[in-house]
Amino acid sequence: MNKDVHNQLTSALTTIISETNGISLSDTIDLLLSSKMKTENLDAYGLVVEFRDLLNRFQINQVTISSLLKHPMSAALFEFFKNFPLKYNEEHIHLTGAITAEFIFPRLKKLLEGPDKDIYEQKIKEVYGDKALPIRSVEDVDRLIRLQENEGFSRYLKILYLPKLIFINREVHKEAAYSMAEELYYKFNVGRVRLKFSLSRSTASSSEQIPGIDNVTSEDVVLGLYDGFRAFQEKHPNFDFILSPSFRKEANHFDSEKFKTRQEHFMEQINELVDMIDKYPFLERHLRDVDTVGDERELYRKEHFNEMQAGFRKLQYRGFKIRSHHGETWHTLKKGIQAVDNAMNIWHIDTLEHGISLGINPNKYFHRIYQDILAKNQQGQPISEKDPLYRELTELDWGFNRHVLEKILKGTKITAEEDILFVKAKFHTAREVEHYQHDVLNRMIQKGVTLVSLPSSNNKLTGKFEDYKDHPFSWWEKKGVQLGVGTDNHVTLNTNFIYEMLILLYTDAVNLKITKLLMVTTGEIRRPYISHLLWKMRKQLGKTAHR
């Protein structure tokens, strides 16, 4: 786009946002359209009209969010957020999904040309398929580490493998942390990073095993990352970071050669963490919480949580806070809520990461399932165990009407009367689940548990939403949930922190106020101070224009 028009748009947006104290995007656009822009700047005016039209069509499902994000108005809004004088808190980012192909390639190249060449090639083939090799350029790496449009959660956990290969010593952890800090700080105005990473990558699952990984100690990982971030902080005192070691939830994710059970391996890592704090007191300010990650679908019952309870308790006595990836993906929505419930009751988590099981509207969710299944049934299609909706369907509240379920499973067309019974089963289930969901959410608000929102990740990975518009951020905000925002993995997911802010703004253009979004993402709670900063941005415009 024409650079002049871009600058005019950015400057008009900055002016109107500062003068109106950051109201909703929709109101901001309306005021832009009735401003003097209409007579003084036709090109910019035309773009705002076009954008408003897209935004309206986005609300009624005629265009996707990407057409909004590609529009020049998004570039102007991006610039506005990038110029905001306070830096953002990136509350949730994983080491392996946040380093660029430029960083990975030269280091991977060395490994692929080294003595263990064959092992690496074989492992890469195992995870990415035969076509992944040869890897000859930054572009080749880039292609492998980014999630494609139609790929989901299981694939995502797999493709994080390539970046993992290069983390073979303390030095590379240091370099990665520095390079990440630099990228986020300058490109996306991020000044505080909460980094999630594994202390131990040992695993019993073959497609995740990494050659040479046993030589890297937990201390190498933590101190390396600390060194890198600290070096950046010395040059940029307004940068800060939290190192958040994360434990995988899956049963096979532990070093089965050294430990009999996962619990033993887990406790060993807990003890290492506590020892590290004692040995290196400077870590205490940055090593203050832990997280659990991975596929939670098999981890929702009380027994599943008991295994890690003692370890977390030990950390809590040492001042650690417990965060957890929960309510991100599930076999049934009810279990997705149950998982959060247990994480709160048994682990006493302070922060919930994702938590979308607490944001989905059960009435809509179950009705969509009903519609999909009914359509299949009317075409005579059976529903097998492999069907993604199988578990929800069989766990509906069928009461005395299980004969209807049997027919649906077999693919025998149900009658109009049976259809009503199907509707009733899903209706009662939705009501039950809604009740449970509100109960858990209210307890969460009462306890002051923070919820970190990751819109792109939720949309692209777990497919629990059909659309970004269904993301509950704004609903949570209105209910008074304490919120944070993160990208999860900006490289893997093709996003960045400011994009996530735009997505949140577009999904609720009418109600979400720009000032509110700035407060959530910067952590600044003094509203008048935000107004002052917006005004400062406006003044700055004057200066640049005069020069």
Ligand SMILES: [Zn+2]
């Ligand atoms: Zn995550």
